[in-house]
Each structure stands twice: as C-alpha cells, then as structure tokens.
Amino acid sequence: xxxxxxxxxxxxxxxxxxxxxxxxxxxxxxxxxxxxxxxxxxxxxxxxxxxxxxxxxxxxxxxxxxxxxxxxxxxxxxxxxxxxxxxxxxxxxxxxxxxxxxxxxxxxxxxxxxxxxxxxxxxxxxxxxxxxxxxxxxxxxxxxxxxxxxxxxxxxxxxxx
Numbered sequence: 112x113x114x115x116x117x118x119x120x121x122x123x124x125x126x127x128x129x130x131x132x133x134x135x136x137x138x139x140x141x142x143x144x145x146x147x148x149x150x151x152x153x154x155x156x157x158x159x160x161x162x163x164x165x166x167x168x169x170x171x172x173x174x175x176x177x178x179x180x181x182x183x184x185x186x187x188x189x190x191x192x193x194x195x196x197x198x199x200x201x202x203x204x205x206x207x208x209x210x211x212x213x214x215x216x217x218x219x220x221x222x223x224x225x226x227x228x229x230x231x232x233x234x235x236x237x238x239x240x241x242x243x244x245x246x247x248x249x250x251x252x253x254x255x256x257x258x259x260x261x262x263x264x265x266x267x268x269x270x271x272x
Contacts, residue, residue: 112243114141118174120148120161121224122187125180128224132178132236141240146174162190162221166197169218177219178236184221191219195265198257203227208235212242214250 117136121129136145148165149156158181165177177199179187184201191199199219200211203226211217220239222232245251 112141112241114143115175115240116144116146116173117142118146118148118165118168118177119179120156120165120177121180122158122161122182123155124158124182125222125224128180128222128229128232131229132180132232135233135236136178139237139240148177158186159190162187162199162219163194166191166194166199166219170194170196175218176239178239179219179221180224180232181221182225183223184226185223187221188219191221196258196261198254202235202239203231205235205238208239209242212239212244213248214253216244216250216254 119129119133119136133145133147136142146168149161162179165179168174169177177191179191181187188199188201191197197219198215198217199221200207200215200217201221201223202208202211208220211220222235
C-alpha cells in the first residue's frame, strides 16, 4: 500500500490528542508525511478555520487525507464538509472508521478529545490508515452519486438557482 500524506489539525480542545497522534503518524510506515495545520497560528485557532485549511489541502491534492481533532469531532467534520469535494466523518468505533473509507471514500476523519480516550483514538487512527477505497467496489457507484449531486448543486448555485 502506498504511504499517505496526512494533514492534521486541531483547535485548543484537541491539542493534546493532536500532539500524540501526530507523533504516531510520523512513526507509522503507512504515512510518508505529516502536515501540521494551524501550527504557526499566533492566535488560538477556531475549529472552522483549521478544518477548512486541512480540507483544502486534501481537495487540492497536497494531502491524501486529513485528521482533525476538537472536543467532539462534530464541528470539524461539519466545517470540512463545506469544502468542495470533501467527505468528512466523525467516528468513535472501528466499524464506523472502516465504512467511512471503504463505503464512503471519506478523506477526513474527525475525532473528539472530549468523547473518546487517547488509546481508542490511536487504535482508530491506525485502522483508518490501513483502509483504502476501492473505486471498483459496489460502493463506488454511491460515492459517484454523491459527487454528481455535489456538482449539480454547485452548478445550480453558480447560475443563481
């Protein structure tokens, strides 16, 4: 399996997990590079800004996936999903992580430091790294339907409908 380029970001509520998970990612053979998002912000980063920045890295091909951490993961996922072409999810269990990638080709995983233990988060991230979406799978047709809808909605918005 080709190693992944991972963008990682957090707000203040996920800072401790971001540090630990970034260290794990850097040590993983499944990861070729780790791109810290909002690492150089002098002010406290707001979760939407972090999520937008990380998702844009994935959308433009500078990263393969993004890992985002806040208090629940929910706000990060919502914000990341506003970036064109991004499918972001939250997860607290192995089945959700597996299906996020294999069934939905989600490129962004959002975790909550306030709702999941660090050991569980580490396990979920390792599992997340081990999955790759198969564009020949039966799920591909469903992901294509989501993408086609996104394009139609975007085109309609651009025409002012």
